[in-house]
Amino acid sequence: MSSTPTTPRPNAPKATGPSGAALVSQAKTGELASTQGATTIADAVVSKIAGIATREVNGVHAVGGGAARAIGSLRERIPGGSTNHSQGISVEVGETQAAVDIDLIAEYGVAIADLANSVRRNVINSVQRMTGLEVTEVNIAVNDVYIPSEDNNDSSSSSSSSSGSSKDEQTVARQTRVQ
Secondary structure, eight states, rough: OOOOOOOOOOOOOOOTTTOOHHHHEEEEEEEHHTTTTEEEEEEEHHHHHHHHHHSSSTTTESSSSSHHHHHHHHHHSSSTTTOOOTTTTEEOOOEEEEEEEEEEEEESSSOHHHHHHHHHHHHHHHHHHHHHOEEEEEEEEEEEEEEEEHHHHHHHHHHHHHHHHHHHHHHHHHHHOOO
């Protein structure tokens, strides 16, 4: 085999993107290794891109498991703290390929299969466009469904417990009066 690059066959169909530009030439411009040197991309870079791309999709309530979200919430409250964009994202990055695993919480009422496909499509497009890496797979684990009334119940449970104790006190007061 020779080390010279192969040219596409003249009669071979060319893949085109939305603008009509040939994807073959687009892939050549995004190569990570050339005769002038190599580019390496850290796992953290790919996980941040995947995390941001995941959060961009409507229907994703949060990314990450319960413990990771709790720690992330604490981190955000610390003055000078920032959002961890790679929370809930796990990646494996090779020389030319990447695989992504995502843990997320979906909004109630969203079709989960459609949500997963949208997240997968957005992550693949973002990672490939920004890094030039081929994304071989995006595995998505939907760990929970967010129901908006759950937040209201947390705040109302504390008020109902205080009103519940006053009802108990009223009941005891009535029983005392009856005796």
